[in-house]
Amino acid sequence: METVKKEKKDRVLSIRNLNISFKTAYGVVKAIRGVRLDLFKGETIAIVGESGSGKSVTVKTILGILDSNGIIDDGSIIFNYTDENGEKQSVDLVQMSQKEIRYQFCGKRIAMVFQDPMTSLDPTMTVGKQIMQPMIYHLNLSKKEAKLKAIELLDEVGIDQPEKRFKQYPHELSGGMRQRVVIAIALSCNPEILICDEPTTALDVTIQAKILELIKSIQKKNNISVIYITHDLGVVAKVADYVAVMYAGRIIEKGNINEIFYDPRHPYTWGLLSSMPDTDTKSRRLFTIPGSPPNLLEKIKGDAFAVRNPYALNIDFKEEPPMYDVGGQHRVASWLCDPRAPKAEIPVDLKERIEKMKKEATVYE
Amino acid sequence: MSEIKQPLLRVENLKQYFRVSKSFTTKAVDGISFEIYEGETYGLVGESGSGKSTTGRSIIRLYNPTAGKIIFDGVDISGKLTKEAEKHLRTNMQMIFQDPMACLNPRKKVKEIIAQGLLIHHKFETKEQLNDKVNRILDKVGLSAEQATRFPHQFSGGQRQRIGIARALVMNPKLVIADECISALDVSIQAQVVNLMRDIQDELGTTYLFIAHDLSMVKYISDRIGVMHLGHIVETGTTDEIFQNPIHPYTKALLSAIPHPNPVVEKARIALTYDKEKEGVDYVSAVQHKITDTHFVLATDEDFKNWYK
Numbered sequence: 053m054e055t056v057k058k059e060k061k062d063r064v065l066s067i068r069n070l071n072i073s074f075k076t077a078y079g080v081v082k083a084i085r086g087v088r089l090d091l092f093k094g095e096t097i098a099i100v101g102e103s104g105s106g107k108s109v110t111v112k113t114i115l116g117i118l119d120s121n122g123i124i125d126d127g128s129i130i131f132n133y134t135d136e137n138g139e140k141q142s143v144d145l146v147q148m149s150q151k152e153i154r155y156q157f158c159g160k161r162i163a164m165v166f167q168d169p170m171t172s173l174d175p176t177m178t179v180g181k182q183i184m185q186p187m188i189y190h191l192n193l194s195k196k197e198a199k200l201k202a203i204e205l206l207d208e209v210g211i212d213q214p215e216k217r218f219k220q221y222p223h224e225l226s227g228g229m230r231q232r233v234v235i236a237i238a239l240s241c242n243p244e245i246l247i248c249d250e251p252t253t254a255l256d257v258t259i260q261a262k263i264l265e266l267i268k269s270i271q272k273k274n275n276i277s278v279i280y281i282t283h284d285l286g287v288v289a290k291v292a293d294y295v296a297v298m299y300a301g302r303i304i305e306k307g308n309i310n311e312i313f314y315d316p317r318h319p320y321t322w323g324l325l326s327s328m329p330d331t332d333t334k335s336r337r338l339f340t341i342p343g344s345p346p347n348l349l350e351k352i353k354g355d356a357f358a359v360r361n362p363y364a365l366n367i368d369f370k371e372e373p374p375m376y377d378v379g380g381q382h383r384v385a386s387w388l389c390d391p392r393a394p395k396a397e398i399p400v401d402l403k404e405r406i407e408k409m410k411k412e413a414t415v416y417e
Numbered sequence: 418m419s420e421i422k423q424p425l426l427r428v429e430n431l432k433q434y435f436r437v438s439k440s441f442t443t444k445a446v447d448g449i450s451f452e453i454y455e456g457e458t459y460g461l462v463g464e465s466g467s468g469k470s471t472t473g474r475s476i477i478r479l480y481n482p483t484a485g486k487i488i489f490d491g492v493d494i495s496g497k498l499t500k501e502a503e504k505h506l507r508t509n510m511q512m513i514f515q516d517p518m519a520c521l522n523p524r525k526k527v528k529e530i531i532a533q534g535l536l537i538h539h540k541f542e543t544k545e546q547l548n549d550k551v552n553r554i555l556d557k558v559g560l561s562a563e564q565a566t567r568f569p570h571q572f573s574g575g576q577r578q579r580i581g582i583a584r585a586l587v588m589n590p591k592l593v594i595a596d597e598c599i600s601a602l603d604v605s606i607q608a609q610v611v612n613l614m615r616d617i618q619d620e621l622g623t624t625y626l627f628i629a630h631d632l633s634m635v636k637y638i639s640d641r642i643g644v645m646h647l648g649h650i651v652e653t654g655t656t657d658e659i660f661q662n663p664i665h666p667y668t669k670a671l672l673s674a675i676p677h678p679n680p681v682v683e684k685a686r687i688a689l690t691y692d693k694e695k696e697g698v699d700y701v702s703a704v705q706h707k708i709t710d711t712h713f714v715l716a717t718d719e720d721f722k723n724w725y726k
Contacts, residue, residue, distance in 0.1 A: 256465055
């Protein structure tokens with residue numbers, strides 16, 4: 053299934069058959085069910101899904117900050133990196149203890165930008181000190197060196213008067229500025245992977261666009277791989293090369309950005325794309341996906357989306373669909389892609405919208 | 418019923434200042450005027466810190482406005498409230514809050530939360546009538562009567578926002594102020610809530626003041642839009658006028674920042690920036706310029722000539 057083009061690229065992270073469950077007072081919650089994902093050097097992947105679909109849990113496992121009641125039942129996360137001596141290393145993060153991951157990788161080779169910049173910064177510490185910290189800890193820089201680098205970083209993330217800002221506290225900065233500081237901290241140790249967990253949900257649209265453009269330019273410059281977690285398809289369209297749609301702990305559709313946006317195959321993806329308000333549509337009602345996500349405390353029989361799916365087949369209630377290869381990098385977990393299945397037509401409204409999007413796109417190509 | 422469209426809410430030159438210290442006063446809202454007509458949805462958009470939430474809160478009198486007039490349904494509700502005016506305000510204007518996790522009392526059952534307004538204002542005669550009212554409103558927002566005996570923490574975010582809407586609507590208000598009521602929800606749930614608000618408007622003729630920073634949603638729900646920046650309404654007009662023919666550079670910047678779910682277009686596009694200082698736009702000495710009967714823009718004469726050609 054690997055194409056020639058893909059093999060040329062360096063694989064940074066490969067998640068295979070990941071299964072995670074949480075022990076709670078009400079029973080065991082199967083939060084992640086058989087996730088398989090690859091991340092290549094310099095590429096951006098976006099994980100899309102509703103809250104509770106397991107997107108945050110997946111990346112938390114990579115960082116070794118899974119909650120203490122979480123258990124990794126099965127699977128592997130292979131992380132390939134170049135160590136200080138320039139040699140290629142490969143480790144399985146699942147086999148390591150959380151402490152080891154935190155000492156060796158967290159913040160150093162894998163960095164994260166959290167959703168809310170107000171809660172992810174320490175209010176009692178100056179901004180500069182917080183940027184210096186990971187460099188002193190991970191890279192053994194002296195305070196002086198770290199300070200110079202920190203001011204450089206502040207400049208790089210587009211904060212004017214970096215010397216002045218260096219001495220300020222988080223509450224003195226605006227939301228957009230704070231998020232820039234968080235990005236500076238994440239970049240301080242030259243990570244290979246940057247994970248952005250809804251980096252712009254707490255920000256305004258105008259600032260959101262600026263932050264996304266900043267992350268994009270830095271990514272290009274340092275050739276880092278980025279994982280975005282978001283439910284905003286507009287953000288996905290702007291940044292991602294590759295998209296994975298998650299539902300109830302499973303990846304139900306993945307492919308490169310054009311495959312997902314211009315040729316979606318899974319009914320859930322149809323629903324997601326249709327429910328996004330389009331500034332040009334005239335219709336008075338927004339499309340909604342009926343019902344709500346399943347309770348993962350109960351064992352899911354068949355396809356988890358079947359009960360909300362108007363296109364559900366009989367088999368959807370009995371057996372879980374396998375991943376179908378529908379060409380290119382596009383994989384879909386839906387029985388509708390089986391050659392024996394009746395042909396399901398994509399909703400008319402969405403079809404029209406995609407046609408229009410394609411037409412708009414030709415202008416830019 | 419009068420034949421001329423009467424505004425349900427008229428805000429005139431509203432000012433809301435917060436004194437931070439002896440020498441510094443934040444001018445959160447600095448002299449805004451607008452009107453909302455019966456049965457329409459007025460969208461108020463702007464970045465955080467633009468004063469849009471403060472406006473909403475001043476109108477419902479969670480703050481005491483510094484200056485200006487608020488006329489609601491023919492009653493002046495600015496300044497010191499008389500008992501009648503206060504009762505009129507509290508029973509006919511309701512608010513839906515931003516965070517569905519924080520705005521419901523965790524120690525009260527859903528039924529009690531929804532019934533509270535009715536209890537305070539004695540809007541029922543018998544207990545059966547009260548129960549009936551609560552159940553009917555629950556049904557309207559898509560929750561079952563059996564769920565009414567649960568506590569807020571047993572619901573998901575979207576369901577909780579429905580409870581918040583039910584609480585506001587049970588009083589049968591003339592005006593509902595929805596302060597960022599969908600920004601804490603998932604995209605698919607946002608659509609559900611917006612549809613629900615629309616259905617209720619079609620059925621009951623409720624008027625909305627819809628405060629949000631997500632322009633694409635505002636476009637869906639609003640009849641008219643006011644764009645706020647730094648305490649001023651810089652542009653106001655019908656939804657089409659604002660989206661098809663934006664005049665003010667801030668409106669243009671805001672519109673350019675809307676993400677489109679179209680990867681090729683979105684990747685090629687770079688959002689406009691708007692810096693008030695750099696462009697030297699003056700809000701204080703600016704006046705409202707009329708473009709059409711409904712479309713106004715705040716500008717000095719000179720700026721207006723440059724923007725509107």
